Amino acid sequence: MERQVPIDFVDERLNKGLARTGLRFTAQRRHIYSKLLEKGDHPSADEVFMRAKSDMPDLSMATVYNTLDTLVKCGLVRQVNHERGPTRYCSNMEKHHHFHCTTCNGVFDIRSDPESGEPEIHMPPGFEVLQFEILFRGICPECAAKQAAEANA
Amino acid sequence: MERQVPIDFVDERLNKGLARTGLRFTAQRRHIYSKLLEKGDHPSADEVFMRAKSDMPDLSMATVYNTLDTLVKCGLVRQVNHERGPTRYCSNMEKHHHFHCTTCNGVFDIRSDPESGEPEIHMPPGFEVLQFEILFRGICPECAAKQAAEANA
DNA sequence: GTCAAGACTTGGAATAAGTCTAAATATCAG
């Protein structure tokens, strides 16, 4: 299940992401990010902490939370919240969707078909979809109006 | 913003829902459910508590949590979790999707076009969509296999 | 109607997840 992620790849991505936002490159950020990429699953902050701590024993939980937030801000990681419970993190930034198993609570990536430009979904075999929901994110009319008013002030 | 919800309507729905699962009709369940229907928004448990408590001062927070879970089980209410933060509740059970405003954190219902059978989405004017995600729920291959094995045992 | 059995509600204690704070440490530009 473990993926070998070349450290240069981690460094390059991380550097780019951090540079974009003027943040610093640190050993902790590199370590946590590489742990996320290594196993491309959807761990909670707690799971990230345990995985990362085994190789970096002085790491603190606060740093894990800080770093995860940082990675999200840098656009290197997505937050995933589909249910009551701890936030999970997803290091796959390719356009994709999620499948949430209501039995084991697992989260699986479902990629949009990369061939076609269309948002065609290719559900991998074995997944039984009982329900789906589309979640839009953006700016609501009221907030958009406020922002427009401020811009004109 | 308040909707007048005829109490008979509340009672009928609630009765049906509870009957399906063998649960009892109580004053608290009726009260909380009618509060949810009255203002068709997406309140957190805490907000529900405050709204409901004003008319029913002895109501406890524990009952609000219990009742919300009960209503979810009865299929009268949906849980909504799109971000880190308290769970929200949605009493609109018609097929629809959600828009999450990243500025004010508000949640808005986006209905699937009811005319066409197609999952065509009609985004109301003023909403600026920056991103969207499809969330599937169901059973993953591993859990499905386990269930099948158990069924054959 | 009365009663027992079980369902429901309640307040408060307990837990889990995440945030905040202030001091120590690391990084970077010059």
Added chain:
DNA sequence: CTGATATTTAGACTTATTCCAAGTCTTGAC
């Protein structure tokens, strides 16, 4: 190398939710 600033850390704190045990209400049987 040094100062300015960003980052990390441990632990206290807050918030959201769950658990628990005692009391109350509902219901069906008589």
